[in-house]
Amino acid sequence: MSPRRVTALVSLFSLTSIFVACSSDTSEKTDPATGVCPAKLTIQTDWFPELEHGGTYQLIGPSGTADKNSVSYSGPVQQQYAVGGLQEVEILTKNFDKQNSSVLVDGQADMAYIGIADLIKDSAALPLIAIAKTLDQDPxxxxxxxxxxxxxxxxxxxxxxxxxxxxxxxxxxxxxxxxxxxxxxxxxxxxxxxxxxxxxxxxxxxxxxxxxxxxxxxxxxxxxxxxxxxxxxxxxVSELGFDNYPATITMLKSRATELDACLKLLVPKMQQAWVDFYNNPTPITDRMIEINEEYDGFWSLSAELNLAGLQLLEEKNIGANSPDGTYCSFDETKVQDLYDILQPIYASQGVEITDDVSSVYTNDYCQGSPGR
Known part of the structure; x- marks a missing residue:
């Protein structure tokens, strides 16, 4: 073998070794976003499983596990919504022993369904913040x-x-x-x-x-x-003139701050789950029928009810996009109008509320969220 060929082979071997080493270094590096979310996310809803909760149940999909004793539904987060190290989601049915705000304060859930109107009412007493909508109009x-x-x-x-x-x-x-x-x-x-x-x-x-x-x-x-x-x-209630955002995804402000990096990744995925649910609701609504049967309580659903409910949801624009085209953000004018209705009522009752309604919600985590 000629010296030139030996030199060429050595050079090729060296380059290959460098390439392999670089590739190994890259594969061993962790995604900087991995681990910013908790491994398990617990969400407190405001009722038994029903179509109005569809996007939340979509995070798990129809393959989760219903637990009659805890009245909860849990399972691995579907892969398309898994970000930041999140692995599992637990969905809690309405707690009849305490308000959802108390569930958050007591650390029993990371997020809870609470309407904007109720956040306004409790705004001086509880440090809560709405980070995304679930529905655009109140059913x-x-x-x-x-x-x-x-x-x-x-x-x-x-x-x-x-x-x-x-x-x-x-x-x-x-x-x-x-x-x-x-x-x-x-x-x-x-x-x-x-x-x-x-x-x-x-x-x-x-x-x-x-x-x-x-x-x-x-x-x-x-x-x-x-x-x-x-x-x-x-x-x-909207037809009565009370234009509220119901069941918003609400957190303790301290918990939202703690999970800030997570929420920037997670909230758009949570809202994608709502869009996906609306595009194909039947797998989730059918599973909700079964979940309620497994809970063995007074609440029940049927395929016919779910179909009628989804039709009415569309007719009443309950599942409409936000003005910015996302299925996530809060309309500042709508929230301010609601505040202007409630502020004098609570002032006359001696109930202290915030002077700044923007303190009860944020659209910061809706960036990059999809629309329907």
Whole structure:
């Protein structure tokens, strides 16, 4: 072998060794974003599994595990949403023993569903911040039997004199009383989500619920009038003039600061999960039917209910994009308008709230989020 050929082979071997060494160094380097998120993320919802929570359940997909004892659904985060070292997601059903804000303060969840209106109400007392929306319009509604009450406008609600059964501590109740749409004596904060009171009273009350859920149930499933379902009428709270962001993804401000690097990666993925859910909801809504069956409680769903609810969600723009085209951010004007409604109400009640409504939400983590 000639000296020139030996030299060439040595040179080639040396270059190859350098290339392999460089490749090894590169493969051993960790992604600087790895580990910025907790391995497990716990999200407290505000009810049992239902289509209005679809994007959150999409993070896990239909292959998660339902636990009847903890009333939770958990599993590995789907690969397309896994960023920053996040491996597992746990979704908690409504805690009937405490408010979602208390769940956050007590460290039982990283995130919780809380409406902007309720964040405003608690803004001076609790350091909470909304980091992304789940729905654009509030499906919360007031319903009645149209054969018993001729309610055509919001002022007819007060004129009816009927009791309004609802959950306690809701901001839209304060709004309704302030507007004269509801008399204080009509307010009955004894609702627990069951249909028992409505059925026992033959629909002679007014009742809260989700337009995307209860309307179908009372008109098709629940035997409440003469042994059969019957038509109901309703106003959503938006139609009453209370334009709220419901069930926002909310965190303790200190926890959001701690997970700042994580949230910049994670929130766009969480919102992508919502877009993906809307594009193909059936795998999740079908799984929600099963999850509720496994929980073996009073709450149930059906394929027909889910289909009707999704149709109404679209009709009422409940799942619409934000003005900036993302399915994530909060409209500053909308939030300010809501604050302007609530501030004088709470001032008259002696309830201290923030002077700056922008302190209860942020759009910082919505950068790069998709739209529908």
């Amino acid at each position: 919360q509604m007031l319903m009645w039997d149209p054969t018993q009450y001729a309610i055509k406008t919001p002022t007819d609600i007060a004129a009816s004199g009927a009791s309004f059964v609802h959950f306690p501590g809701l901001s839209y109740i304060d709004f309704m009383i302030d507007k004269g749409y509801l008399m204080p004596e009509q307010s009955d904060p004894s609702y627990n989500g069951s249909d028992a009171t409505w059925v026992s009273k033959g629909g002679s009350i007014l009742q809260q619920g989700f337009a995307t859920n209860e309307i179908y149930k009372y008109e098709n499933d629940i035997l409440w009038k003469d042994g059969a379902p019957a038509d109901v009428s309703f106003f959503t």
